[in-house]
Amino acid sequence: MDQLIYATEVLLNGLMTGVMYALVALGFVLIFKASGVFNYAQGVLALFAALTLVGIQQGQIPFAHMINAMFGTHLETFGWTVPSLVAILLTAMVMVVLAFLIEKLVLQHLVGQEPIILFMATIGLAYFLEGLGDVMWGADIKTLDVGLPQGISETIEGVTADWFGYGFFIDRLDLWATAIAAALVAALVAFAQYTKQGRAMRAVADDHQAALSVGISLRFIWVMVWSIAGFVALVAGIMWGTKSGVQFSLSLIALKALPVLMLGGFTSIPGAIVGGLIIGVGEKLFEFLIGPMIGGATENWFAYVLALIFLVFRPQGLFGERIIERV
Amino acid sequence: MASVPEEGVVTPDGRQIGGVLMEMKNITLRFGGVVAVKDISFDIRKGEIRAIIGPNGAGKSSMLNVISGFYNPQEGEVWFKGYRRGPMKPYEVARLGIARTFQNIALFDGMTVLDNIMTGRLNKMRSGFLAQALWWGAAEREEIENRAQVEKIIDFLEIQNIRKTPVGRLPYGLKKRVELARALAAEPQLLLLDEPMAGMNVEEKEDMSRFILDVNDEFGTTIALIEHDMGVVMDISDRVVVMDYGRKIGDGTPAEVRGNQEVIDAYLGVAHD
Ligand SMILES: Nc1ncnc2c1ncn2[C@@H]1O[C@H](COP(=O)(O)OP(=O)(O)OP(=O)(O)O)[C@@H](O)[C@H]1O
Numbered sequence: 199m200d201q202l203i204y205a206t207e208v209l210l211n212g213l214m215t216g217v218m219y220a221l222v223a224l225g226f227v228l229i230f231k232a233s234g235v236f237n238y239a240q241g242v243l244a245l246f247a248a249l250t251l252v253g254i255q256q257g258q259i260p261f262a263h264m265i266n267a268m269f270g271t272h273l274e275t276f277g278w279t280v281p282s283l284v285a286i287l288l289t290a291m292v293m294v295v296l297a298f299l300i301e302k303l304v305l306q307h308l309v310g311q312e313p314i315i316l317f318m319a320t321i322g323l324a325y326f327l328e329g330l331g332d333v334m335w336g337a338d339i340k341t342l343d344v345g346l347p348q349g350i351s352e353t354i355e356g357v358t359a360d361w362f363g364y365g366f367f368i369d370r371l372d373l374w375a376t377a378i379a380a381a382l383v384a385a386l387v388a389f390a391q392y393t394k395q396g397r398a399m400r401a402v403a404d405d406h407q408a409a410l411s412v413g414i415s416l417r418f419i420w421v422m423v424w425s426i427a428g429f430v431a432l433v434a435g436i437m438w439g440t441k442s443g444v445q446f447s448l449s450l451i452a453l454k455a456l457p458v459l460m461l462g463g464f465t466s467i468p469g470a471i472v473g474g475l476i477i478g479v480g481e482k483l484f485e486f487l488i489g490p491m492i493g494g495a496t497e498n499w500f501a502y503v504l505a506l507i508f509l510v511f512r513p514q515g516l517f518g519e520r521i522i523e524r525v
Numbered sequence: 526m527a528s529v530p531e532e533g534v535v536t537p538d539g540r541q542i543g544g545v546l547m548e549m550k551n552i553t554l555r556f557g558g559v560v561a562v563k564d565i566s567f568d569i570r571k572g573e574i575r576a577i578i579g580p581n582g583a584g585k586s587s588m589l590n591v592i593s594g595f596y597n598p599q600e601g602e603v604w605f606k607g608y609r610r611g612p613m614k615p616y617e618v619a620r621l622g623i624a625r626t627f628q629n630i631a632l633f634d635g636m637t638v639l640d641n642i643m644t645g646r647l648n649k650m651r652s653g654f655l656a657q658a659l660w661w662g663a664a665e666r667e668e669i670e671n672r673a674q675v676e677k678i679i680d681f682l683e684i685q686n687i688r689k690t691p692v693g694r695l696p697y698g699l700k701k702r703v704e705l706a707r708a709l710a711a712e713p714q715l716l717l718l719d720e721p722m723a724g725m726n727v728e729e730k731e732d733m734s735r736f737i738l739d740v741n742d743e744f745g746t747t748i749a750l751i752e753h754d755m756g757v758v759m760d761i762s763d764r765v766v767v768m769d770y771g772r773k774i775g776d777g778t779p780a781e782v783r784g785n786q787e788v789i790d791a792y793l794g795v796a797h798d
C-alpha cells in the first residue's frame with residue numbers, strides 16, 4: 199500500500215517532467231514539419247534565450263567582456279534592472295530577430311539541399327550560438343529568477359497527508375512549469391489548427407509546391423516556425439534555468455527531447471505530447487521500481503533504451519507518418 | 526493563325542471574349558542543355574478557354590510553370606493585365622490572382638477536403654497574427670465568411686459528401702476535383718490546369734469538362750489548360766496553342782489547328798495517353 203502511494207507521487211512528478219519534455223520536443227517537431235530541418239540547435243536556443251533573459255533583467259551590457267578586452271574599459275552593467283515581464287517580452291523579440299537572421303543568413307542559402315546538409319548547418323548554428331551567448335553575456339553560471347514560486351507545496355503536502363497519511367513532496371516550481379508548459383502546448387495546437395497562419399504552416403508542412411500555389415511564402419512560414427521554436431526555447435529555458443541555474447548544461451535538455459521524438463514520431467504534434475509524457479513517467483517509475491535493484495542512476499539512459507526498443511517495432515514512431523519516398 | 530480582334534469577340538455560344546489578359550513574348554526556358562521552351566509567344570484573352578497541346582515532353586508543363594512563376598525563363602517577357610512582370614516567386618504570382626493545379630496533383634494529404642479548399646482562401650483572409658490572438662471575434666467572423674464561399678464551391682463541384690475526408694484517402698478522380706476546388710477558392714482571374722483529365726475514365730472526363738465550362742461561364746474565369754485528349758480539347762477550348770519539342774507549331778481555333786499540316790505531322794505516329 200505504501201509502495202502504491204509512493205508510486206503515485208513518482209507518477210505525478212513524472213507527468214510534470216513529461217510535459218516539459220513534450221514542450222521541448224514540440225520545438226523540434228514544428229521546425230521539422232515545416233522545413234524538414236532537424237534542428238540540433240534547439241537546446242542551445244533555450245540556453246541562449248535564458249542567458250539573454252538574465253542579461254536583460256540584470257541590465258548587463260552585451261559584449262561587455264569583449265569591449266573591455268579591446269578598449270581596456272571596465273564596463274559591466276547599465277546599472278538598472280528590468281522587470282521580469284518586460285525582460286521576457288524583450289527576450290521573445292530577440293528570439294524573433296534571431297529566427298529572421300537564421301532564415302536570412304543560413305536557411306535561405308540552403309533551400310533544396312539534402313536534409314543532412316541542413317542538419318550540419320544547425321550543428322554549426324548550435325556552436326555559434328553557444329559562443330555568441332558566452333561573448334554577449336559572459337560564461338559564468340547565472341541564477342534566473344522571474345518570480346516563479348519555488349519550494350515544496352505545503353497545500354499538496356497537507357492534503358495528501360490527510361488522505362494517505364503521507365505527504366507528497368511536490369515542488370511548486372514544477373507545478374507552475376507544468377501548468378505553463380501545458381498551456382503553451384494547448385495554445386500551439388490551437389494555433390496550428392484554427393488560425394490562418396496555422397493553416398498555412400500545416401500546408402507548408404504537407405507539400406511545398408501546393409503551398410506556393412495558394413500563395414504562401416515559405417520564407418515567412420520558416421521565420422514564423424523558428425520564432426515559435428525560439429519562444430518555446432525561451433519558456434523551457436526559464437523553467438530549467440530557474441531550477442538549476444543558467445549554464446551550459448541547460449542546452450542538454452534537447453538530448454531529452456530526442457527519445458521523445460523517436461517515440462512520438464518526428465512529424466507529430468500529438469506524438470510529441472504523448473511521447474513526452476511516456477518518457478517522463480517511464481523514467482521516473484523505472485528509477486523508482488527497478489532502479490534500486492540495479493544500482494540506480496537509470497534516468498540517464500532509460501529514455502534512450504525505451505526509444506530504441508520502440509524503434510525496432512515502429513520506426514515511424516507512435517503517430518509519425520510512414521516515410522514513403524515521394525517522386 | 527490567332528485571329529481575335531483587339532476589342533474582343535463574341536463566341537458562337539454567346540460568350541464574351543475580351544482583350545489580352547496575359548501575354549508571353551519570346552519565352553525561352555532551359556534546363557542545363559535541355560531547351561524546354563524555345564522562343565514562344567502567345568496571348569491569353571479575358572474570358573477564354575485557352576488550350577495548350579502537344580506530344581509528351583513538348584514543354585507544355587514548363588510553359589505553365591513559367592506563367593505561374595514556378596520557373597523563371599532565361600529569355601522573354603511575361604505581361605499580365607498590361608504590366609510587364611519581373612521575375613517572381615510562385616506565391617507572389619498566386620497573389621496576383623493566378624491559381625493552378627498540377628499534373629501530378631499537389632494536395633495537402635494530411636488535411637481534410639474542406640481544409641484543403643480553405644487554404645485556397647488564405648490570401649483573402651486579412652486578420653493577422655496578433656489580431657487573431659487579441660480579437661478572436663473578427664477572425665472568427667472572417668473564417669465564417671470564407672467558409673461560406675468554400676461551401677459554395679463544394680456544392681458547385683458536387684463534393685459535399687467528402688467534405689470531412691482526409692484527402693490522402695480519396696480516389697484519383699476526386700483528388701483532381703478537390704485540387705480544382707482549391708484553385709477556385711482563390712477566385713482567380715486566370716486559372717491554370719495541367720492535364721485536369723489525365724487518368725480519368727470517360728464519365729469522369731465528361732464531369733470535369735462540364736465543370737470547366739461551368740466555371741468559365743458562371744464566374745467568367747479565364748482558363749488555360751493542358752490536355753492530351755483531343756476530343757475534349759476541340760470541344761471546350763476557344764483557341765489552342767500547339768507545342769512540339771519546345772517550339773510553337775500552331776496557334777488558332779480548334780478547327781484551324783486541326784487543319785494545320787505541321788500539327789498533323791507532329792501527332793502522326795506519336796503514341797498518346
Ligand atoms: N525541372 C526540370 N529539370 C530538368 N528538365 C526538365 C524539368 N522540367 C521539365 N524538363 C524537361 O523539359 C522538357 C519539357 O518537359 P515538360 O514537362 O514541360 O513537357 P510536357 O509537354 O508537359 O510533357 P507531358 O505531356 O509528358 O507532361 C522535357 O524534356 C523535360 O525532361
Ligand SMILES: [Mg+2]
Binds near residue numbers: 585586587628
Ligand atoms: Mg506536362
